[in-house]
Amino acid sequence: MPLVHSEKIEETSTLLLWKLTETEDELHTILGSSYNSEDLDTISHPQKQREWLASRLLIKILVEQFGLLYEGTHKDEHGKAFLVNNASHISITHTFDYVAAVINPSAPVGIDMEKTDPKLQRTSRKYLSEPEFTHAENELATLCMYWCAKEAIYKLYGKKKISFRNSIYIQPFTKSQRLIQGILTDDEEDLQINSPIHIRWFEDYCLAVSV
Template sequence: MPLVHSETIGEHCTLLLWKLTETEDVLRKSLGSTFNSDELGLISHPQKRREWLASRMLVKTLVEQFGIDYMGLHKDEHGKAYLVNNSSHISITHTFEFVAVAINPVSSVGIDMEKEDEKLRRTSRKYLSPSEYAHAADEISPLCMYWCAKEALYKMYGRKKVSFRESIFIQPFTGKHPQLKGILTDELTIIKSDIHLRWFDGHCLAIAL
């Protein structure tokens, strides 16, 4: 997997972005026994299997850069990924073309990546508040930014059953702004986040800290 981008975001978070080029067999051999074969067995689509394996390969590469012995990755009851026998926080995203991982040793992190696509218009009323919908003006780039920012904040929080439309709000922005402000509310919980945006070949990448 050729490295496309690496960056330290904030004081502690490290981001790696790779281009997905390997076959499933190559990824399996590279990972050895350090992946959850039961979880992989639940995925039937060949491309999704490649993306899943590639994301684990990238996690392994990243944590080993920190001098950490990679012992695998599991998910909690909410589906949030965590490292086996290590307290560093981690988040994963993958598309047809890219795989990205963020690791933060001190606090939770969320990451998402999405390609600018017409489907964002078809679904926008489901994930945007009325004011956000009006602000996006049915334009693909802001719709993509809203979606990625909300998804990243949702993944940083790491709990299920949170409404993107009713519980996650992104402050208005202009153009392809590199940093957004977001807030998530869930009963008595309120989380404010700085959400960093990057663009790669028509894909928006969002990292919530």
């Protein structure tokens, strides 16, 4: 997996982005037994299995960069991945072409990466509030930034039953911005998260990291 991008985010989180080139068999060989086969067994689609294996390999590389032993990942009751016997916080995203991961030793993080796809225009009413929808003007790159930013802060929070449309608000931005602001509200928990969200573009893929 060729390294495409490596970056420190706000001096607390480390981001790695790799181009996914290996076959599923090659990824199995590289990882060996250092992954949770029970999680992998729940995935039936070959491409999704390949992406899952690649994401775990990237997490392994990140963890070992800190001089720590990688013992695999598990998922909590909300489906969020966490490291086995390691208190560092991680977040993972994978697409057909790329796999990205971010690690923070002391605080939750969230990451997402999406390709600009017309489906974001068809479904925008489902994930954008009325002000956001008006601001986006159905422009594909803007919609992609909205979606990635919302997904990233959603993954930072790590709990289900949060409405992208009603509970996550992204402040207005321009397409050239590399830092935008998101607010997640959970009324049931009487909680609000204000998060800076870092935006990076790679070809026609948008990557967002919420810290």
